[in-house]
Amino acid sequence: MIPAPFSYARPTTVEEALQAIAEGGEDVKVLAGGQSLIPVMRLRLAAPETVVDLGRVDGLRGVRDDGDAIVIGAMTTHSDVLSDPLIAEHAPLIAEATGTVADRQVRHRGTFGGALVHADPAGDLPAVALALDAEFVIVGPGGRRTVPAAEFFVDYLTTAVEEGELLVEVRVPKLAGSWGMRYEKFNRVAQAWSIVAVAAVVRRENGRIAEARVGLTNMGPTPLRARQVEEALAGAEATAEAVAAAAERAAEGTEPSSDLNAQADYRQHLATVLTRRAVTAAAGL
Amino acid sequence: MTPITVRVDGAAYTDDVEPRTLLVHYLREQVGKVGTVVGCDTSNCGACTVHLDGEAVKSCTVLAVQADGCEVTTIEGVGQDGLHPVQKAFHEMHGLQCGYCTPGMIMASIDLLQDNPDPSDDEVREGIEGNLCRCTGYQNIVRAVRSAAAEMRGGGDGNGHVSPAVVDTAAAPHVAVQA
Numbered sequence: 001m002i003p004a005p006f007s008y009a010r011p012t013t014v015e016e017a018l019q020a021i022a023e024g025g026e027d028v029k030v031l032a033g034g035q036s037l038i039p040v041m042r043l044r045l046a047a048p049e050t051v052v053d054l055g056r057v058d059g060l061r062g063v064r065d066d067g068d069a070i071v072i073g074a075m076t077t078h079s080d081v082l083s084d085p086l087i088a089e090h091a092p093l094i095a096e097a098t099g100t101v102a103d104r105q106v107r108h109r110g111t112f113g114g115a116l117v118h119a120d121p122a123g124d125l126p127a128v129a130l131a132l133d134a135e136f137v138i139v140g141p142g143g144r145r146t147v148p149a150a151e152f153f154v155d156y157l158t159t160a161v162e163e164g165e166l167l168v169e170v171r172v173p174k175l176a177g178s179w180g181m182r183y184e185k186f187n188r189v190a191q192a193w194s195i196v197a198v199a200a201v202v203r204r205e206n207g208r209i210a211e212a213r214v215g216l217t218n219m220g221p222t223p224l225r226a227r228q229v230e231e232a233l234a235g236a237e238a239t240a241e242a243v244a245a246a247a248e249r250a251a252e253g254t255e256p257s258s259d260l261n262a263q264a265d266y267r268q269h270l271a272t273v274l275t276r277r278a279v280t281a282a283a284g285l
Numbered sequence: 286m287t288p289i290t291v292r293v294d295g296a297a298y299t300d301d302v303e304p305r306t307l308l309v310h311y312l313r314e315q316v317g318k319v320g321t322v323v324g325c326d327t328s329n330c331g332a333c334t335v336h337l338d339g340e341a342v343k344s345c346t347v348l349a350v351q352a353d354g355c356e357v358t359t360i361e362g363v364g365q366d367g368l369h370p371v372q373k374a375f376h377e378m379h380g381l382q383c384g385y386c387t388p389g390m391i392m393a394s395i396d397l398l399q400d401n402p403d404p405s406d407d408e409v410r411e412g413i414e415g416n417l418c419r420c421t422g423y424q425n426i427v428r429a430v431r432s433a434a435a436e437m438r439g440g441g442d443g444n445g446h447v448s449p450a451v452v453d454t455a456a457a458p459h460v461a462v463q464a
Contacts, residue, residue, distance in 0.1 A: 001326045008287060008304035008350055031348075038346045039328050042307075051304065055351055079340070103415025104396060105331060108340040109347065190417070 024050030032114030074113025131215030140165035294362025331416030341396035380429030
């Protein structure tokens with residue numbers, strides 16, 4: 001299995017990349033780590049006219065401290081995310097979820113930004129970005145814009161990144177106060193894709209849950225926030241009973257798919273169980 | 286065609302490749318490194334694992350042009366002076382049955398041991414989760430990786446004293462005991 005022929009561009013700066021995308025013709029694909037794109041090209045599910053390889057755009061790699069946020073370059077690999085001290089300090093949820101992505105080989109090549117732009121419903125990072133209220137910095141011919149996570153994931157495999165544009169970095173706000181985080185995932189042992197997973201971020205204050213954010217993986221074509229759970233938890237006593245009662249609402253309003261791994265009603269059941277576990281752990285209970 | 290320059294197992298190669306050429310096909314068909322095999326062709330099985338600038342990757346999911354300027358190590362290059370300790374351990378612990386997954390298993394294991402020189406059984410299993418053995422010979426593969434780890438650490442701490450699996454003939458009476 002080999003990909004169909006394509007023209008290949010290997011820019012070294014974001015400006016060169018945008019130019020290569022603009023000049024690439026009708027069907028241009030941006031190659032980050034290639035761990036999703038190359039398989040679909042091999043299967044000829046994608047046969048782009050031009051591939052723009054960001055592998056040499058060094059400015060897109062790495063994590064930096066930007067005061068009230070940490071900024072993760074789109075081409076930072078999953079392996080680099082796992083060993084990054086800023087992520088470990090300010091957003092350990094990202095490292096926890098990244099550690100469950102695929103396997104060591106794939107994590108060496110696959111990138112943080114690539115996984116988010118690919119926006120696979122079973123991918124782990126979109127729900128995490130949503131739970132952390134991350135912001136996506138996109139550049140294009142029209143300049144630079146910032147899109148909140150709540151508006152970034154538009155549909156199945158579709159994000160707010162338009163044709164001709166590029167995701168360059170993701171800003172993750174630093175959280176003030178006493179926060180706990182947890183990613184709970186259910187998957188087949190031999191396949192790391194999530195059947196369902198839940199990202200929970202919880203702030204505790206004086207024995208109560210002051211604020212909770214819950215992101216759901218693979219409970220629809222895009223990642224979702226479990227708003228009913230979040231509302232039920234806001235101000236609730238930090239007890240196992242209160243968390244369990246709130247978690248019962250995790251699947252409300254969701255329309256997950258049915259496939260070989262799970263029927264929709266089973267996914268909804270999983271969402272409630274995993275939400276209870278994730279919130280319980282994030283709340284330190 | 287795109288020109289690339291790659292170091293493979295210590296030797297420099299400059300070749301013209303089509304951009305769509307997969308690294309594994311370049312290694313096997315142009316460089317002649319047929320020790321690296323193609324298993325599933327869908328990034329699941331890890332049989333094609335090589336090291337790209339020192340890190341394990343699935344060479345069926347890397348384009349040859351992406352390796353331009355990089356250092357590639359295949360199974361043929363790990364044991365420059367005889368067998369690599371991981372190769373030796375797979376031999377001694379019988380960490381293979383049909384052997385097809387073995388090149389990838391060894392490359393993934395070397396990569397794991399670079400990060401974790403003393404993995405537990407569970408850490409070995411997690412660390413090589415990207416490699417499938419269709420013969421399901423995992424017990425001895427795990428033993429081989431731990432034995433190699435002990436040897437590479439210098440041994441002597443007791444963790445290295447593992448033996449190949451012993452067939453329990455009481456549980457499987459149809460298996461003849463070989464003298």
